[in-house]
Amino acid sequence: MARALVVIDVQESFRQRSSWRTISNPAIAGAVGSLVDYARSVGDLVVWVLHAEPETGSEFDPARGFVRFIEPLAPAAGEPVLTKTSHNAFTTTSLQQILTTRGIGELLIAGIRTEQCCETTARLAADLGYEVTFVTDATATNPIAHRDAPADQTVDELLADPRTLPASAVIERTEYALAGRFAVIRTVAEVTAQRQAGASATGYILPP
Template identity: 65%
Template sequence: MTRALIVIDVQESFRARPLWEAISDPKIADKVNRLVRLARRAGDLVVWVLHSEPGSGGVFDPALGHVRPLEELERREDGELLIHKSSHNAFTTTNLEQLLSGRGVRELTLCGIRTEQCVETTARIASDLGYLVTFVIDATATNPIPHRDAPSGQSLAELLADPRTLPADEVIRRTEYALAGRFATIATVDEVEAAADLPA
């Protein structure tokens, strides 16, 4: 086993926020499930990562019950790892690197929420650690991002009406440009599936 699929923060916490109405792909679980099935078929390790902020009182506080995979996900508890992180990337506050190196994993396929935040940050760290990274761009999702000078506490309607807001599709496009050829190979779910079907 030299490859692993890392599913990052595809969790109910995001669906519990008003911003979920503006998520770039509300059916992200369908694409993640396809990747999970491909990884299992290939005998690759599957790692589920959840973001957790204990004591925060927000949607990422485990006490509120949202820090769990989206219910549509086809997660298995037997043989698949589940880790909790409190940093943006999946390495800094976890033992993920030790878990991967102990299993001889050198190639990572990444998917999850949010494209430009936890998934991209994990890709950058993984690349610096020497992993070969495939970033499955259409199996990530994100929200529009407010301008740095936008007032805090904007409603969703105000965020979407602000002409300075960066739309989700533009966030994803910029992330793809920033990672490609530097930190990761960019692929779609269809491309990952097609590559998996090629003869060895």
């Protein structure tokens, strides 16, 4: 079955926010880069997704110049690059059309943020009939404020609030919610080992 890696919102916008210092994996670009390199090596399609909020003046407003991939991540020639304005990567893009045209039936999901755009994309992909693998250590997120916390809460106040849900707990809850329902949970190493095991048994790299 043909497979695609969907890289979601690993963009400079997040690094420009004060909340970046609370990100669960500051080296997310490296983790995603390893997955991208491997996907390319076995012939998987890599689809790149950016999030934009035009005319908002936020870090996600394209006019500010931050809606770009965190270096050294960069699409290769022929790899689709999509810009979304919804949480999931399907609703406001041509992602499904691209996947259908390429005969893709299986997706790897990676990116920022674990429980938001990545999880939402995984859920919708499963509903659309794709086999989804959620590569948890190639995702990242931040602590989440309590629903009753002030909207203007600073990062220091967020971290000091005992009601704040730590990023590790957010990731754990996403894994529990997706596993067995919407996706298989894997790490980058597990994804790599799965394909390598198939290759060693046959003497060549398995096609996607």
